[in-house]
Structures are given as C-alpha cells and as structure tokens.
Amino acid sequence: MSGHGHGHGPGGGCGCEGEHEPAERGLEYGLYRRIDSDKLQCLNESREGDGRLVFKPWDQRADREKFVESDADEELLFNIPFTGSVKLKGIIISGDDDESHPAEIRLYKNIPQMSFDDTGREPEQAFRLNRDSHAELEYPTKIARFTNVQHLSIHVSKNFGSETTRVYYIGLRGEYAEAYRHEVTICNYEASANPADHKVESIIPQTNFIS
Known part of the structure; x- marks a missing residue:
C-alpha cells in the first residue's frame, strides 16, 4: 500500500523497476476506460458533472485542476456503471492534505441508481482512509465479494472534519470482461x-x- 516509483529501493536494477512498475500499474488501473461515463452519477456534488472528472488515467492522478467537491455536507455518492463485467481488486482515492480529504468510504455492488437512502444497508466492504494527496495508497478489496460487478457505488460517508469533501482522483484496479x-x-x-x-x-x- 506504499507509494511507487520514488527511487527508495536499493541499487542494482532499481532504475529498471522505477521505469517498469508505473507502466504496469497504469495498465492495472485502467478500469476508468470501462466506465459508462455518460451514465455515471455523483450525488451531492457542488457542480454538476464534476464527479466523473476524478476518474482519470493513471498518469493524470496528480492533476489538481479536475476535482469534485461536496455540496450540502461532507458526503458524496458515486454511482459507477461499467460497460461490461468487472472484478475489482483495489481502489485509490486522493484528496487534499487537510480536513476535506475523505476519511471513510463504503463500497456497494450492483445497486443501480443508489441514493443516500440506500446507504444504511451493509456495504460489501468499508475502508478507513489515510490522507493521500499524491494517490499513493491502495486499499485492496475482498475480491470474492467484487466479482461480476456491473455497477459500483462508492459512498464517501465522512471526511476529517471539514464542512465539505474534496476528491481529486479515484483509481480502480481490476479485470474486465466484455x-x-x-x-x-x-x-x-x-x-x-x-x-x-x-x-x-x-x-x-x-x-x-x-x-
């Protein structure tokens, strides 16, 4: 769950790893291309359409120009339909290094058009997050619970104390079937x-x- 490509490994071929590993992780985090972005919803976003902007290519994960911010309170709910079937293996979520960063997320499988009224049900998995402004921390899923996923909902239930939540990047790692x-x-x-x-x-x- 540590960061990659920062040259903190020992010598003897570490340069090769530094060049090779990010490319591999970029492929692994390519599920953003499998999202039906026209049907993606983000509830409680302060500006319509911003929620889909945080699903970016791996090499744009540090981009700070595109982000989504919550509106009425700290919660956000992403409804993410895929164009096929996904086996979700890991997630990265990045915000600012302050109280607006998400502190907890809850993942739900195959509940299209999910609303905040549905978030009381038991999630497939929940994570307590660390602040991660550089998109370095991956949270591995329980893969057996996330096979055959046609629709993923991500509920940001709380942040670190700010009135609103800001998210810059959400990365999804896994496998895809047409x-x-x-x-x-x-x-x-x-x-x-x-x-x-x-x-x-x-x-x-x-x-x-x-x-």
Whole structure:
C-alpha cells in the first residue's frame, strides 16, 4: 500500500523497476476506460458533472485542476456503471492534505441508481482512509465479494472534519470482461434449439403416414 516509483529501493536494477512498475500499474488501473461515463452519477456534488472528472488515467492522478467537491455536507455518492463485467481488486482515492480529504468510504455492488437512502444497508466492504494527496495508497478489496460487478457505488460517508469533501482522483484496479459474451452465449443456445424443433416436425408426418 506504499507509494511507487520514488527511487527508495536499493541499487542494482532499481532504475529498471522505477521505469517498469508505473507502466504496469497504469495498465492495472485502467478500469476508468470501462466506465459508462455518460451514465455515471455523483450525488451531492457542488457542480454538476464534476464527479466523473476524478476518474482519470493513471498518469493524470496528480492533476489538481479536475476535482469534485461536496455540496450540502461532507458526503458524496458515486454511482459507477461499467460497460461490461468487472472484478475489482483495489481502489485509490486522493484528496487534499487537510480536513476535506475523505476519511471513510463504503463500497456497494450492483445497486443501480443508489441514493443516500440506500446507504444504511451493509456495504460489501468499508475502508478507513489515510490522507493521500499524491494517490499513493491502495486499499485492496475482498475480491470474492467484487466479482461480476456491473455497477459500483462508492459512498464517501465522512471526511476529517471539514464542512465539505474534496476528491481529486479515484483509481480502480481490476479485470474486465466484455458484456457481449453473454449475448453470444444466448444466441448459441437459440441456434442449437432450432434443429431439434425441425426433427420433431419431420418425425410427426412419418408417424401419421404409417398409421
């Protein structure tokens, strides 16, 4: 859960790791490309549309120009639909190094259009966060609970004491499977059922003819 690429390893090939590891982590944190961003919702955002801006490429995780800030109180609720099925393995959430940084998040699976009224239910997993202004800390999920995720909700339930919460980056690490594979399977079942139907039809006239 420590940071990467800061040159704090011992000598003897550490330069190679410094160049290689961030690229690998960039690929691992590529689930932002699998979000159906047109349907992404952020409830209690102070400015409409800002919530989707914090899902950025790995190399933009330190960007401070795009962020979301809460409105009426410190809570935020992200409803994140994916374009396929996701196995979520880890999450990074970054804010300012002050009291506006999220202090606790709760993750929910496959509850489309979730509202604050739904946040009383038991989450799949909850995390108490440390302040992380450089997007260095990863919180690993219990993977068995986060397989076959078509929709992820992230509830920022509290911060470190500020009236509002500010988030600059949310990174999601995991694996992705295309949704269309399920449609192909259904088509195959339908195609294989048709010949059987025809065989039944061809047998019935013969039976009638013999009798």
